[in-house]
Structure formats: structure tokens, C-alpha cells
Amino acid sequence: MSTVMRYSTPAIVLHWLVALLIFAGFPLGVYMHELPLSPDKLKLYSYHKWIGVTVLMLVAVRLGWRLTHMPPPLPDSIAAWQRRASAIAHGLLYVLMIVIPLSGWLMSSAKGFQTVWFGVLPLPDLVGKDKALGDLLAGVHQALNFTLLALVILHVAAALKHHFIERRPFLQRMAWGGKE
Amino acid sequence: MRMTGLILLAALAAPAANAVEFHTVLPKQSTIHFEFRQMGVPIKGGFKRFTTQMAFDPARPEAARAQIEIDLASIDAGSSEADEESAGKLWFDRSVYPKATFVSSQVRALGNNRYEMRGTLTLKGRSRDMVVPVTFVPGNNAAVFDGAFVLRRLDFGIGEGMWADVATVANEVQVRFRIAATGN
Numbered sequence: 001m002s003t004v005m006r007y008s009t010p011a012i013v014l015h016w017l018v019a020l021l022i023f024a025g026f027p028l029g030v031y032m033h034e035l036p037l038s039p040d041k042l043k044l045y046s047y048h049k050w051i052g053v054t055v056l057m058l059v060a061v062r063l064g065w066r067l068t069h070m071p072p073p074l075p076d077s078i079a080a081w082q083r084r085a086s087a088i089a090h091g092l093l094y095v096l097m098i099v100i101p102l103s104g105w106l107m108s109s110a111k112g113f114q115t116v117w118f119g120v121l122p123l124p125d126l127v128g129k130d131k132a133l134g135d136l137l138a139g140v141h142q143a144l145n146f147t148l149l150a151l152v153i154l155h156v157a158a159a160l161k162h163h164f165i166e167r168r169p170f171l172q173r174m175a176w177g178g179k180e
Numbered sequence: 181m182r183m184t185g186l187i188l189l190a191a192l193a194a195p196a197a198n199a200v201e202f203h204t205v206l207p208k209q210s211t212i213h214f215e216f217r218q219m220g221v222p223i224k225g226g227f228k229r230f231t232t233q234m235a236f237d238p239a240r241p242e243a244a245r246a247q248i249e250i251d252l253a254s255i256d257a258g259s260s261e262a263d264e265e266s267a268g269k270l271w272f273d274r275s276v277y278p279k280a281t282f283v284s285s286q287v288r289a290l291g292n293n294r295y296e297m298r299g300t301l302t303l304k305g306r307s308r309d310m311v312v313p314v315t316f317v318p319g320n321n322a323a324v325f326d327g328a329f330v331l332r333r334l335d336f337g338i339g340e341g342m343w344a345d346v347a348t349v350a351n352e353v354q355v356r357f358r359i360a361a362t363g364n
Contacts, residue, residue: 037265039348046219112223112258119220 005072006173014062015174018055018097022152025051026145046119049108053117056101063094075168086158089151096148103141110134200363201237202323209322209360212250216333217350223262229254232359236287236325238316241295244287246359250280270340277304285309293317297327303336325359 007015025048032044074083108115109125111134116122127133162170213226229251236244252274257266267274284299293316301310314327331353333339339349 037261039342039345042219042348046221114221116220 006175007071008065008069010065011062011069011071012174012176014058014065016176018058018062021051021055021058022097022148025055026149029145049104049115050118052101052104053115053123055097056105059094059097059101063098066094072173075170077166077168078162082158089155089158093148093151093155096144096151100141100144100148103137103144107134107137107141110137201235202361202363203235204362204364205232205234206322206360206362207231209324210358212248212355212357214331214353214355216353218258219348223258225255225257225262227251227254228256232361234325234359234361236316236323236361238318241287241289244284244295244297246282246284246297246299248282248357248359252278252280270343271338273304282310287314301331301336304338306336308335322360322362325361326357327359328354328356331355 006012028044028048028051032041032048035041035044074086078086105115105123106127109127110130112129114122114125159170159174162168210230210232211226212230213224215222215224217223227250230248232246232248234244234246236246252272253267255263255266255272257263266272280301280303282299282301284297286298288296288298290296290313295314295316297312297314299310299312300307310329310331312327312329314325317324317326332351333349333353334344334346334351343349
């Protein structure tokens with residue numbers, strides 16, 4: 001078995017941080033929006049928005065890192081169509097990780113609630129209060145999120161397939177510890 | 181003797197002839213807005229329907245009086261969800277207390293068209309004395325009275341029970357009003 005090619009440590013840290021935030025933010029978003037109005041609901045909405053803004057910031061850093069650091073090459077045994085599919089899927093994941101928080105931020109503004117990161121850093125309202133636009137963006141935000149869910153399932157399934165079914169040490173590429 | 185009396189009368193009447201008592205309120209140019217913080221986020225709102233009775237003569241500010249009655253059903257609390265919520269028992273309990281009233285008791289001139297109005301605000305059956313700074317802005321057709329004060333919602337039991345947590349919805353509510361009135 002050849003040596004494992006790992007992503008750089010910053011890339012690995014950013015990947016898992018963002019993954020953790022998405023795995024927290026997504027179910028939170030699904031859960032909170034059906035709740036009757038209460039202080040808890042207001043808190044959960046704020047936490048969800050803070051998570052989203054944090055993702056946006058981390059993804060900006062991630063994108064900068066990714067554009068200046070080559071990811072480790074895929075093993076030679078991976079078919080050309082899979083390489084193309086992987087490139088497209090990763091590209092889409094990046095797009096969604098940027099567009100989803102943006103759509104949430106805009107939705108919040110359109111619904112008349114400014115986003116204030118951790119209750120401290122106010123984000124500018126890029127659109128004014130507009131109920132119709134707010135409802136439209138809510139639908140967009142939801143649709144984008146379910147697209148993300150599908151892509152994440154595909155992403156995880158592909159990694160697990162390469163690792164367990166094809167029996168390559170694929171997960172080590174993005175794992176903590178080990179040799180670079 | 182009679183002549184002197186007439187001159188005296190004219191002299192007394194002269195300032196009164198220039199003075200205008202503002203007492204006809206222009207509802208369309210009058211507003212009541214408020215702002216509070218929810219999870220650190222500023223939320224703007226207001227009341228669309230309220231009636232104001234007032235009398236103000238800049239020459240005799242101590243005789244000024246004002247009475248405002250607000251229809252709480254005309255609230256804009258930032259979202260339709262919040263508008264509905266505000267009607268409930270924990271908030272305004274609107275079916276029992278549909279109105280808020282302010283009745284002035286004393287007006288004091290501070291100079292430079294600034295005044296201090298004292299009065300009683302009654303909300304949800306609770307009355308509290310308030311001190312409200314008001315700025316008088318004379319105009320050609322109508323004068324404008326701008327006022328602002330901070331109301332602590334818990335003084336009036338606005339947002340009880342689970343909503344009493346001021347870390348979620350702040351206790352302080354910044355209230356700003358503008359009353360336009362003419363002397364006609």
C-alpha cells in the first residue's frame with residue numbers, strides 16, 4: 001500500500017470545523033422554524049444565524065487556502081469520470097457553503113431582523129424590509145439547504161465507498177493526526 | 181383717564197395677539213415609534229392609531245397639557261408573529277387593556293424650545309410617573325413636538341413569565357414620538 005497523501009493541516013481543521021457547524025446549523029434550522037414564538041425560539045434563531053455567519057467567514061478563509069494550496073492528488077486508480085464528478089461536487093459544495101449563509105443573511109434583513117453576529121457585530125442589511133422578498137428568500141434558503149444535504153450525503157458516501165468498499169486508506173486524506 | 185386705560189389694555193393685549201396656542205393635532209403628521217433589542221438585535225416598531233389632545237402656548241408653557249391615547253391593536257412590533265404575540269396575556273393583555281394612555285401633569289420650560297413634561301403613563305392597568313423631554317419646533321403651518329424617553333417594559337408587566345428574561349428581550353424600550361399641531 002502506498003503512502004497516504006493528506007490534505008494540509010489548515011485544510012483539515014477548516015474542513016472539520018465547517019462540517020461540525022453545518023451538522024449543528026442544519027437540524028437547528030429545521031427544528032426552530034416550526035416552534036411557537038418564545039424566548040427559546042429567539043435564542044435558537046440567533047444561534048443559527050451566528051453559526052451561518054461563522055461558516056461564511058470560515059469558508060472565505062478556506063477558499064483562500066484552497067486556491068493557494070493544491071489538494072493531494074487522488075489515487076491513480078480512481079476513474080476519470082469520478083475525478084470530474086468529484087471536482088464538480090466539491091465546487092458545488094463551496095458555492096453552497098457561501099450562498100446558503102448569504103441567502104439566510106438577506107432573508108433576515110428582508111424580514112426586518114438585522115443579523116448581529118454573537119449579539120456584538122452587526123452585519124449591514126443589504127436589502128430593506130420587504131415581506132414578499134423575505135418569504136421568497138426563505139424558500140430559496142430551504143431549497144439550497146436540501147441541495148446541500150443531498151450533496152453532503154453523496155460526499156460522505158463517496159469517501160466511505162473509496163475507503164471501505166475499494167479498501168483504500170481514503171479517509172486518512174482528511175483525518176486528524178498521521179503523517180503528511 | 182379713559183385714554184390711559186385703553187393704552188394699558190392694548191399693551192397687555194399685544195403679546196397675547198402674537199402668541200398662538202397649539203391645540204389642533206394633525207394625526208397624519210404625528211407618529212409614535214419605539215425600538216428595543218432582541219438578542220442584541222435592534223427591532224423597530226410603532227403604533228399607527230392614537231389620539232392626542234393638547235394645548236400649548238409658548239408664552240405660557242406651565243399651562244400646557246397633553247393627553248395621548250394609543251390603540252394597542254395598531255401595533256407594529258417588527259413582524260406579524262410579534263404583533264399577534266403582543267396581544268396576549270403575557271404582553272399587553274389587549275382584550276382587557278386595549279389602550280395605553282399618557283396624561284401630562286406638569287410642563288416646565290428648559291430654554292431653547294426645550295421642555296420637560298411630567299405625566300402619568302398607564303399601560304396594562306399600571307400607572308407610572310414619567311419625565312419626558314420634549315423639543316418644540318415652530319413651523320409656518322404646524323409646529324412639531326418631538327419627544328423621546330426610555331420605558332422599562334417590566335415596570336408595566338409587559339412581557340411576563342417566560343418573557344421576563346431581559347437577556348432575550350431587553351427591558352428598555354426607546355420611545356420616540358412626534359406630534360404635529362396647529363393653532364387654528
